[in-house]
Amino acid sequence: MDISKKHRIGILVKNLEQKNFNGELICSLLSNENIEIDTILVNTEGNNKNKILDIAKKYSFKRIFEKILFKFLIFFEKLIFNISNSNINFKKINLETLESKKIYLKPNIDTIKNIYTYSDNDIKKIVDRNLDALIRLESGIIKGKLLDSTKKGILSFHHADSDLYRGLPPGFWEVYFKNATTGFVIQKINEQLDGGELIFKGNTITKPYFFLNQQFVFKQSIKYLNNTLNDYLSNNNFKFLDKEPYKSKIYKEPKFKELFSYIFNTYFFILKKIYFKFAGFKEIWNICYTAQKFKKENLQNYKIINNHKKRFFADPFVVKFKDLNYIFVEDYSFKNRRGQISCFEINNNEEKFLGCVLSENFHLSFPFVFKFNDEFFMCPETKEKKEIRIYKCKKFPNEWAYFKTLINKINAVDTIIFEKNNIWWLITNTDKNNLEFSSELSIFYSEDGPLTTNWKAHKNNPVIVNANKARNAGFYNDGKNIFRVSQRIGFNTYGTGFDINTINDISKNSYTEILKEKINCNFFEDSIGTHHLTSIENFSAIDIKRFSNQS
Template sequence: MNESLNKPPLKVAVFLSAMEVPAWIYKLLERINDSTYASVEVIVLNGGGDTKTCNEPVHGLLHKGRQSMVTRIQQLQEGFSNRYKSYPDYNEKHDLKTLLNTVSIEVFEPLHGHNEIYFRDDDIKQLEQYDVDVLLNLDENDLRGDVTEAFPYGVWHYIFTDKHTNYQAKPGARETLADWPETSSALLYAGKSLNDDKVITQSYSCPDNTWIHKTNNLNYWKSLSFMPRALERCHRLGKAAFYDELCRNTPHPLFLAKEPPRGFGKLEMLSLLMKKAFQKVQLRINDRLFYEQWFLLFNLNPATSNVLDSYQYILPPKDRFWADPFVIYRDNRYYIFFEELLFAEDRGFLSVMTIDQQGRCSEPEVILKEDYHLSYPFVFEHEGEFFMIPESAQNKTIDLYRCTGFPNQWVHEMTLMKNVHAVDATLFFKDNKWWMFTNIKENEGASSHEELFLFYSESLMSENWVAHPANPIISDVKKARPAGKIIEKNGKLYRPSQNCSRYYGYGLNFNEITVINEHSYQEHTVTSIEPNWDKKVIATHTFNTDHDITIIDGIIRRSHYR
C-alpha cells in the first residue's frame, strides 16, 4: 500500500507578481490544486511599489543606459515572431481568481536587490501563521535572505536559460539568435544567497533556430511539470529523504555563469539579426535546390563496425523516406522492419525488406497501416513468437501487435497504455521483469524529444505498467529519446539514444546502464555518433544489430534535379 495516500497534503504558499499569470503558470497551479499531495494555502503578491533598492550591482548601472535600445530591438524580433507563434501559447494570460477563489491572499512590499527580493521580518512572521511547508516563487525575482529558511521544504524557484548570465536578455533570446545547440531550465532550492542554491531538477532543450517565442514555448511547457513532480516526491519521501536526494543532486558548488553578466549590445543584436536573415535566405535557396530524405545504411560484419563510411546505403525512391530500422535474423537472412512515409501523404506506415548474406536487398513490402502515423517498429521475440510495438503517439496509445505469419502478417494484440503521448517505446527483459523505456510529452506544447520515462511489469501482456519513482529518468534533449534495442555486450547493457540538441535526430549516444531496479536508474554516456562521415549526411538517429549485421538510418541531402 502507498503510505503517501494516508499523509495530509503539503501546504503551499505561492509568490506572484499579479493574479493574472501566463498560461504555463496557470496550468502548473491547476495541477497542484487538483492533486492529493499538495494544496495552495496562500498567495503572496509582490506589492513592490514603495520598495527600497538594496545595493544594485555596479554592472547593472553600467548597462542601464543602453538597455532601452536593446529592449526595443528584442521587442522588434519578438513582435515579428508573433506571426509564427506556437500554440498553445505559454505566455497567454489567465486570471487565477476563479481557480484559487478560496485561497487567502497577502500583499507584501519586499526589499529589492538586483534580481533579488528580501522579505521583511514582519512579512515572514505573517506567512509562518499559515503553517506552510514550502514557498513556490513564481515571481521574476529570486527570493533571498531569511525567508529561505522559514519553511520545512524551503523556497523553490525556476531559472530559464542562464538568467544570472544574461539577465537583460529575454530567456531564449541568446540561444535562438546565436544558434546555441541547447538551452536549459532548472528548478532550484533557494539558498540565502545565490551560492547556496541546490538543484531539484535540471533539464536541457533544443532552441528553435529562428524564433524566441518557439524556443520558450517548448521550454516553459515542459518545465511546468517540475514543481508538481517535486511536490509529489516530497510528499512521498518525507523531508529527510528529500533533502538527502537534494544534496546528491548538487554534490559540488553550483556555477551558473561561464562569463561575466551581460545583456545584448546594440551592435551584437543587429549582427545576430542580420545573420539570421541571411540564414533564412540561404535556407530558401537550399530548399529550392535540395530536399532532405531519411534512408538506411547497413554493414555486414561479425563485429559491429564503427567505420561508418564503409556502410552500404539503401536509398528510397524520391517520393518517400525510410527510417527507424529494426532487424531480425532468421533463415540465413536479415529482415529489416522500418518506417516508410510518402511525402505526398505525410503519414508513416510500416514495411519490411530482406537483406541476404551477400548484401542484396529485396523490394519493401507494407506490413502495417493505420489511420494514424506509425513509426519505430520495435520488433522482438518472446516465448517463440514475434511481437511488435510501433510508435503510435498520434493515437495516444502504446500498442502491442502479434505476428501471425512472419514477417508480414500482424494483428493487434492489446493496448499497453492509453491516453499518453509516448514515442519510441523500447522494451527489455531483466530480473524477471519487463522494462519499458519511452519518451513522453506530458504537456501540450512541449517536445517529445526531451524526457525519458521508465515503466516495469512482471507480464508483457499488462495494462498496468508501474511508473518508476525516478521518472523522468532523463530530462535532456541530448540523450533522452530511445534510438533502438538495448544492447547486451560483454556483460554490460547499453541504451542507444538520440541526440536532438541541434535538431531532431542529429546524432546518436550509447549509454551504459549501471543501475536498473524498482527504486533507482543510472546510466552514463560512453560514446556517440555524429553525422560527419559524409558531407551529404546531416543526421542519424536509429541503431540496431543482430547476428552479423548492423543497420542505422540517416538524413541525406539530395538534389531536386538529379
C-alpha cells in the same frame, strides 16, 4: 486526501490576475492532491514615477535605447508566435477566487540592484502561517529573513542551464549561441543570483527564435514541478543535486551588437530554411547495413540501400529468421505524409525489397520487433492513436495483425521492450503536452510478461530529462550487456548523431546507464546526420540523413 496531511505552501506574486507561465503553474499546483495553496503573498510596489527615475539613474541613454529595441523585438516575435503557434497555450487564473489567505507585503526594493527585502512585520505574518515552502513567481532578488520564513525555504524556476547562463533573458542566449538544448532548473533560492541549491535539472530542444523558445521552455518545464515538489517536501533526507562552483558570467539583455547579430543570424537561418523548403530540398534518410558485428571503425563500409521515388527509409530493425537477415524499416511517403512499415530480405550482401508489411491510416515508424514464446511481435510508433500497441506476426515476414494495446491514453514514441531479471521492461519517449519527444525517457515494467495491459510506471519517471540523451535510437544485446542507443540533436535539427549506452542498472527503484561510445555522422562524405542503430550477431544496420532535392 485528508487536508491536514497536505503540504501547505504559499505563492509570491505581484497581483491576483495570473496568466502565461504563472497562470499555468498555479493551475498545475491546484491539481496536486498532495499540497494546498494556503497563502498568497502579494508584493505591493511603489509608484511608477519613482521607478522611471531609478531607471534613469541606473542606465545610460545608450543602454535605455538598447532595452527599448529589445522590447520592440519581443513585440515583433510575439506577433509571429501568436500567428503561427496554436499548440503552446497557457491557462489563466484569478487568485481572488481561491479561498487561500491573502497577505499584502510592502517590500523594500533597491531598484538599481533589483533586490527585495522585507520588514520584520511582514516576515512575522509569513512565519505565522507555518508554511512548508514558498514558491516565488514574481519578485526581484530576495535577500534577508524571508529566505528562512518557511520550513523548507523558497523554491523558484530558473529557465536556463545554470552552469551556462545565469541572469536574463530566459530562452534568448541559447538561440543566440545556437545551442541544441535549453535548460531549466528548480532550485531552493539563496541570496546568490541564480545560484541556489538544485532540486531538479532538465533541458528541452531549442526553438529557432527567442520568444518561441522562451514560451516553449516555460510550457515544458511546468510539468516537472509537482513530482519534484512532492519528493522535496516529503523526503526529510532529500539530497540536492551536485553542482560545480559557478563560473559562468551573469547575462543581461543584449546590447546593440548582440541584438543586431541575433536578428541577422536568426532570421537568415529561418529564411534559408523556408527557401530550401519551397525549392524542394528536404532532409531525407537512407538505411545502410553490413554483415558484421557493429564496430565504429567500419561505418564507412556499410552498404546504402537506395530510396524509392518520393519516399525514404529509416529506423531499421534487424531480425534473423531461418539463416536470413531481414530489415524492418519506416517507409515514409512524401505524398501521403506518413510512414508505413516495409521489409528487406538480405541474402549474400544483396537486398530484396519485400514491400509493405504493415500499414494503418495513421503514421507508423520505429518498427521494434521482439520475440516471446517463439512468436514475433512488433511495437511500432503509434503516437497518433495515443497508444503503445503491438502487432503479432501471422506469417513471417509479410503478415502482421493488430494484437493488443499495452498502454492507452499516452503520448509516446519509439518504444523498446525487453526482459531482464525476470521482469519485462518498456522504455519509451513521452510528453504529456504532446509537443516534442526528444527530452523525456520513461520506463514501465510488467511482471506478467510483455503481452499484458498491466504495465506499471517507474517511480522515477521520467528517468531522463535531457534532449541530447533521452530519445531512443535503437537497441541491441551482445549476450553480456544490453545497450540503449540514444539520439543526439543539433540546433533546430535532430539526428546529428547517436550515443551507445550500456544499461548498467534497471529496477523498480532505479535506472542508470553508462556511455559506451559516441557516433558522429561524418563516416559518409554527404551524410549530415544519423539517428539509429540495431545489431544482431554478425549483422548491423544504421540510417543516415542527407540533403536532397525532391522537386
